[in-house]
Amino acid sequence: MDQSQLRALEARCIQEEMPFCTASCPIHVDARGLMALLTRGELREARKILDRTMPFPEILGRICDQPCHPFCKRGEIGDPLWIGPLERYCVSVTDTVLKPPKLPVKGGAVAVLGAGFSGMTAALDLSRKGRPATLITARTRLGGSLPDRAGSLLPPEVFDQAEATLKRYGAEIVTGASLDRQTVAALLDKYDVLYFDWDDFTIDHLPFIPGTPDPISLALERDGCFGGGGVEDGKPFSIMHQAENGRRAALSMERYLQGVSLTAEREKEGACPTRMYTVTEGIPPASEIVPDNPIAGYTAEEAQREAARCIYCECLECVKKCAYLQEYKEYPKTLVRKIYNNLSIVQGNRSANKLTNSCSLCWQCTVICPYDFPVASACHAARQEMVASGHMPPSAHSFALEEMHYTLGENCALIRHQPGTTASRYLFFPGCQLTGTYPDTVERTYIFLTQHLEEGVGLFLSCCGAPADWAGQSALFTDVLADLTAQIRQMGNPTLIVACSSCLAAFGKYAPELTVVSLWEMLDELPLPEVLFDLPESPLTVHDPCTARYQEGVRASVRSICGKIGLPVAETTIGAELADCCGYGGLLQFANQPLGEKVATLKVSRSTTETGLVYCAMCRENLVGTETHIAHLLDYLFADPEKNPLVRAKVGLSGRHEHRSRLKSRLQSTLWQDPIGSPAPHRAIRLEADDETWALLNERLILMEDIQKVIHHAETTGRYLHNPANGRRLAAFKPAVVTYWAEYEPISDGYFLHRGYSHRMQLPEDRA
Amino acid sequence: MSTFSFAEATEWRCAACDQPLQPAKVKVTYLNAVFNVELMVCPACNFILVPENLAMGKMLEVEQLLEDK
Numbered sequence: 033m034d035q036s037q038l039r040a041l042e043a044r045c046i047q048e049e050m051p052f053c054t055a056s057c058p059i060h061v062d063a064r065g066l067m068a069l070l071t072r073g074e075l076r077e078a079r080k081i082l083d084r085t086m087p088f089p090e091i092l093g094r095i096c097d098q099p100c101h102p103f104c105k106r107g108e109i110g111d112p113l114w115i116g117p118l119e120r121y122c123v124s125v126t127d128t129v130l131k132p133p134k135l136p137v138k139g140g141a142v143a144v145l146g147a148g149f150s151g152m153t154a155a156l157d158l159s160r161k162g163r164p165a166t167l168i169t170a171r172t173r174l175g176g177s178l179p180d181r182a183g184s185l186l187p188p189e190v191f192d193q194a195e196a197t198l199k200r201y202g203a204e205i206v207t208g209a210s211l212d213r214q215t216v217a218a219l220l221d222k223y224d225v226l227y228f229d230w231d232d233f234t235i236d237h238l239p240f241i242p243g244t245p246d247p248i249s250l251a252l253e254r255d256g257c258f259g260g261g262g263v264e265d266g267k268p269f270s271i272m273h274q275a276e277n278g279r280r281a282a283l284s285m286e287r288y289l290q291g292v293s294l295t296a297e298r299e300k301e302g303a304c305p306t307r308m309y310t311v312t313e314g315i316p317p318a319s320e321i322v323p324d325n326p327i328a329g330y331t332a333e334e335a336q337r338e339a340a341r342c343i344y345c346e347c348l349e350c351v352k353k354c355a356y357l358q359e360y361k362e363y364p365k366t367l368v369r370k371i372y373n374n375l376s377i378v379q380g381n382r383s384a385n386k387l388t389n390s391c392s393l394c395w396q397c398t399v400i401c402p403y404d405f406p407v408a409s410a411c412h413a414a415r416q417e418m419v420a421s422g423h424m425p426p427s428a429h430s431f432a433l434e435e436m437h438y439t440l441g442e443n444c445a446l447i448r449h450q451p452g453t454t455a456s457r458y459l460f461f462p463g464c465q466l467t468g469t470y471p472d473t474v475e476r477t478y479i480f481l482t483q484h485l486e487e488g489v490g491l492f493l494s495c496c497g498a499p500a501d502w503a504g505q506s507a508l509f510t511d512v513l514a515d516l517t518a519q520i521r522q523m524g525n526p527t528l529i530v531a532c533s534s535c536l537a538a539f540g541k542y543a544p545e546l547t548v549v550s551l552w553e554m555l556d557e558l559p560l561p562e563v564l565f566d567l568p569e570s571p572l573t574v575h576d577p578c579t580a581r582y583q584e585g586v587r588a589s590v591r592s593i594c595g596k597i598g599l600p601v602a603e604t605t606i607g608a609e610l611a612d613c614c615g616y617g618g619l620l621q622f623a624n625q626p627l628g629e630k631v632a633t634l635k636v637s638r639s640t641t642e643t644g645l646v647y648c649a650m651c652r653e654n655l656v657g658t659e660t661h662i663a664h665l666l667d668y669l670f671a672d673p674e675k676n677p678l679v680r681a682k683v684g685l686s687g688r689h690e691h692r693s694r695l696k697s698r699l700q701s702t703l704w705q706d707p708i709g710s711p712a713p714h715r716a717i718r719l720e721a722d723d724e725t726w727a728l729l730n731e732r733l734i735l736m737e738d739i740q741k742v743i744h745h746a747e748t749t750g751r752y753l754h755n756p757a758n759g760r761r762l763a764a765f766k767p768a769v770v771t772y773w774a775e776y777e778p779i780s781d782g783y784f785l786h787r788g789y790s791h792r793m794q795l796p797e798d799r800a
Numbered sequence: 801m802s803t804f805s806f807a808e809a810t811e812w813r814c815a816a817c818d819q820p821l822q823p824a825k826v827k828v829t830y831l832n833a834v835f836n837v838e839l840m841v842c843p844a845c846n847f848i849l850v851p852e853n854l855a856m857g858k859m860l861e862v863e864q865l866l867e868d869k
Binding site (some may be wrong): 754 | 811814827828829830831839845847848856859862863865868869
């Protein structure tokens with residue numbers, strides 16, 4: 033990712049867009065921030081917001097005509113906020129807190145003719161920028177028509193205060209001046225740049241034809257002359273219009289003196305549209321607070337109550353749903369910035385590695401985002417870059433990748449035509465996790481398919497390579513997929529019947545040349561087996577896997593099958609294309625175990641009934657881990673009728689590892705009558721342990737087979753430690769990069785395991 | 801390079817050599833980083849004991865720090 037790609041990506045997130053009030057305010061007052069501070073009664077801080085944005089807040093704050101009012105989102109659920117009267121309250125009870133800095137004086141002779149509020153604003157802004165202005169009015173005081181219009185709302189001293197402010201910033205004020213054509217002509221010669229405030233300067237006194245001011249720069253026909261303020265055609269007098277014109281003119285005059293474009297990049301000046309997206313659903317309505325005494329305005333208590341109605345417009349729609357973004361307290365814009373910075377570190381800690389590896393790559397946020405922000409592809413690309421540059425932490429995905437290699441290897445992988453045939457019209461691809469979780473069900477499903485489909489159904493036990501893809505291992509994934517497709521070609525390009533939504537998504541995206549159908553859509557077309565269970569009476573909530581987000585047909589077939597077999601089902605509060613991940617997606621649960629558990633708990637919390645139904649093996653494993661009763665749909669179709677689908681236990685990493693290899697050898701023996709070679713000697717070791725120990729091994733990503741290897745090595749070499757006090761043995765073995773330790777004791781026909789742990793750090797003997 | 805000691809009295813004995821373990825300096829490595837530590841080792845055959853609390857505690861912490869370098 034380079035800087036420009038990052039910026040393009042960041043721009044798609046709208047969380048930092050202006051809220052509706054600020055965008056519709058001609059000078060972009062941070063009304064949302066103001067409301068927060070007024071609600072908390074922090075008046076000095078509230079006043080700072082006005083001092084920072086408003087010219088002469090003691091005047092503007094008192095009579096702001098709040099053009100933001102019709103745009104306030106609160107209007108959708110109650111009445112819009114009365115921001116103008118709240119500003120009035122704020123400036124009435126506070127004095128100036130913040131005095132914006134004055135820049136060093138630069139060159140340029142600047143005059144403002146007419147001292148209405150736009151002229152005052154232009155003179156103030158220019159003087160602050162180091163271009164001291166001469167503010168000239170024919171009247172005896174500042175303010176143009178304001179003192180006549182505002183009546184009792186503006187105490188006379190506010191104009192004295194404004195005059196003092198202007199003088200403090202270096203402006204010169206000339207009152208009672210003659211501003212006839214002759215004088216103005218002389219001023220045109222004297223000054224480099226001039227502003228004419230139509231509220232306090234008669235257009236007839238211009239010695240040139242002004243033309244229509246340019247809407248962006250307010251430039252008049254004559255070079256160096258600008259004009260604005262006064263009353264717009266057909267509209268009432270607006271103080272905000274004066275402020276906006278004065279500010280706009282000041283910027284144009286500054287640009288004029290600098291000799292740069294008067295119009296470039298000024299789209300966000302003045303009231304402008306915003307891309308902000310705020311959902312008001314679920315926010316209780318609240319009516320406006322009307323001051324008891326409308327002439328005096330809000331009391332402190334009334335102001336606080338009115339300000340408290342603000343709903344603080346922001347987007348965060350993705351964050352509201354995603355446990356990952358909540359965990360890291362990021363929204364997509366800040367997230368991708370962190371990921372980018374992490375990739376750019378040359379020396380020092382890459383503290384966002386875990387963050388990059390903790391996204392489940394599930395695309396839920398992208399579906400939610402009104403601008404389709406692709407968090408998943410940003411995280412995925414970052415992982416690929418980390419792998420390519422050698423900065424991917426080795427422990428993040430190693431377990432999942434080793435399991436993938438194991439599944440692809442000779443112990444587990446199998447590709448065969450249907451017994452007794454030499455060609456396949458179909459090829460059943462159950463996927464690595466279904467095979468690991470439900471080997472018996474896979475076998476029954478396969479036999480069912482062979483009985484109901486003609487022209488041969490082959491079997492392909494393997495892995496689609498998704499773990500390599502999720503880990504950012506592009507080259508490895510390409511190799512795995514190329515090998516798979518070559519094997520499928522050798523089988524005569526049969527139609528793949530795929531059980532897993534992840535495999536389906538991976539083949540669809542990366543191997544479009546394959547003909548692939550979902551097992552669920554296929555089953556929905558076939559006469560279903562008779563259900564041998566007492567079906568539950570209360571409905572099961574269907575949890576769609578995140579990988580079925582874009583598989584509408586699969587989701588529909590699952591529900592259709594449930595209907596056909598009479599299984600009552602209910603929907604989640606967030607499902608279908610918005611479904612959460614269970615924690616397995618993107619290998620999240622390997623890179624960040626605690627977050628994986630949180631994600632699974634969140635997914636279960638979307639249930640609308642006491643029990644759940646899934647059709648993804650990993651969803652079942654992870655959701656069962658939350659101690660909720662969850663069945664897999666294949667349980668109702670093909671599982672052992674003696675076992676209640678809702679009370680089956682979690683299989684665990686070791687169980688899944690064992691199941692894969694056992695299923696292969698069993699099917700080789702029962703279906704194809706192949707001669708089976710003897711298993712590796714360590715696998716014959718019988719191990720016992722209590723549930724707590726098995727759970728600990730699972731948590732530490734240690735397989736039973738790893739422990740069997742340790743004990744086999746120790747017992748065949750005699751190299752182990754011995755504790756005479758309790759008869760236990762302690763030994764270590766390093767099959768590849770991880771050193772595994774087992775604390776065990778011999779029992780009559782095997783070993784009892786007490787503890788298992790591991791480390792990646794290498795001891796001297798490892799290098800021998 | 802300074803040496804951190806993780807050696808502490810233990811009931812484990814080397815089964816092959818029938819010897820009690822003794823503190824010894826050991827060089828452990830991970831991702832191009834080398835650390836001198838003191839661990840309990842069999843004086844005869846150099847079998848090194850890495851206790852569970854060290855492997856799952858300090859060692860894991862350092863491994864993760866190095867992985868993020």
